[in-house]
Amino acid sequence: MNFVWNGPMIAFYVLALSVLGAGILMLSVRKVVYMALSIGGVFIGAAGIYILLGAEFVAVAQILIYVGAITILMMFAIMLTNHKAEEEPFRWTVRNATAAVGSVLLALVLLAVIRSTTWPVQSANLNLNGGNSNPVAIGLVMFKQYAFPFELVSLVLIVGLVGAVILAQERKEEE
Amino acid sequence: MFQYWNDYFFVVLFLLLGIFLPVAAIWVLGPLLRPKHPTVAKNTPYESGVEPVGDAHVRYNARYYLFALMFVVFDVETLFLYPWAASFHQLGLFALTEMLMFILMLVIGLAYAWRKKVLEWS
Numbered sequence: 001m002n003f004v005w006n007g008p009m010i011a012f013y014v015l016a017l018s019v020l021g022a023g024i025l026m027l028s029v030r031k032v033v034y035m036a037l038s039i040g041g042v043f044i045g046a047a048g049i050y051i052l053l054g055a056e057f058v059a060v061a062q063i064l065i066y067v068g069a070i071t072i073l074m075m076f077a078i079m080l081t082n083h084k085a086e087e088e089p090f091r092w093t094v095r096n097a098t099a100a101v102g103s104v105l106l107a108l109v110l111l112a113v114i115r116s117t118t119w120p121v122q123s124a125n126l127n128l129n130g131g132n133s134n135p136v137a138i139g140l141v142m143f144k145q146y147a148f149p150f151e152l153v154s155l156v157l158i159v160g161l162v163g164a165v166i167l168a169q170e171r172k173e174e175e
Numbered sequence: 176m177f178q179y180w181n182d183y184f185f186v187v188l189f190l191l192l193g194i195f196l197p198v199a200a201i202w203v204l205g206p207l208l209r210p211k212h213p214t215v216a217k218n219t220p221y222e223s224g225v226e227p228v229g230d231a232h233v234r235y236n237a238r239y240y241l242f243a244l245m246f247v248v249f250d251v252e253t254l255f256l257y258p259w260a261a262s263f264h265q266l267g268l269f270a271l272t273e274m275l276m277f278i279l280m281l282v283i284g285l286a287y288a289w290r291k292k293v294l295e296w297s
Contacts, residue, residue, distance in 0.1 A: 007180060007184065008180050011180075011187070033232075051183060052180075054179060057257075057258065060254075060257070061254050064250060064253070064254055065247075065250055065251060065254060068250060069246060069247040069250045069251075070247070072243060072246070073243050073244070073247055076235070076239060076240050076243040077240070079232075079234065079235045080234065080235050080236075080237050080239070080240055081234075084232065135257055135258040135261040135262070136258070136261045136262045136265070137262075138258040138262075139258030139259055139260075139261050139262030139263075139266070139270075140262045140265060140266065142255075142258060142259075143258075143259060143262065143266050143269075143270045143273055143274075144266070147269075147273055150255070150273065150277065151273065151276060151277060151280075153251075153255070153277075154276070154277045154280035154281060155280065157248050157251060157252065157280070157281060157284070158280050158281065158283065158284040160244065160247070160248050161244075161245065161248050161281070161284035161285070161287070161288065162284065162287060163244075164240075164241050164244035164245060164248075164288075165241070165287060165288045165291050165293050167240070167241065167244075168238055168240075168241035168293040169291060169293055
């Protein structure tokens with residue numbers, strides 16, 4: 001491994017540290033509201049890493065959907081149910097110890113797999129005519145090659161909408 | 176690729192400036208400039224207002240959840256509009272009908288919610 005200290009490298013380490021930090025914060029705070037907020041921090045850091053990888057559209061999607069909508073949804077779900085729930089302080093029990101050993105083993109296995117996998121090198125002649133623009137390239141592929149799957153997405157969304165309506169109606173009848 | 180990252184260098188610069196300015200104004204410059212004579216009345220959440228009652232963390236009405244879910248659905252729709260608009264010049268009419276169908280489906284969903292009267296508050 002040869003480290004080169006250039007801008008992107010530093011940015012990667014800053015972002016990776018902030019993602020890990022927010023993740024650890026999420027596990028260590030005891031109030032559910034704070035947990036949901038620190039998950040938002042993880043999402044923002046992940047968006048930064050996507051930008052670093054050149055996937056600008058995915059990064060914007062991450063911020064729009066995950067930071068903007070999913071985190072809000074989680075906050076709503078928490079505020080609707082037991083918003084004052086707090087976890088017990090951490091204690092070393094047999095169950096927690098086995099969970100810790102299992103997590104460390106899983107991390108080691110994942111690390112070994114990642115290190116031994118040969119990653120495909122990006123081919124120079126990618127067949128995208130979007131030029132430098134990420135959304136244009138995605139749009140050209142999505143609305144030409146994958147026109148039908150795109151229409152199916154609207155079906156999935158409408159299912160979510162109808163489900164929400166039915167949920168709300170049941171509530172209304174209860175009142 | 177380096178050109179790409181250089182562009183984002185300015186984004187980072189603006190981000191840092193955006194964090195620095197309010198922090199400097201509120202925590203550094205503000206306390207130096209403003210007089211500080213706090214009284215009990217000044218420290219209430221609403222000065223010359225109504226005394227707050229109870230806890231701010233109340234349990235919300237479950238029907239707000241519908242609006243959160245609908246917000247997610249239409250957020251996803253907005254996301255798809257973006258690459259469509261960016262590549263519209265090269266796609267033409269076919270993409271327009273495609274997107275109109277997509278939006279029509281979601282409008283049907285919205286109309287369904289409207290008809291079922293879940294958007295109304297009694």
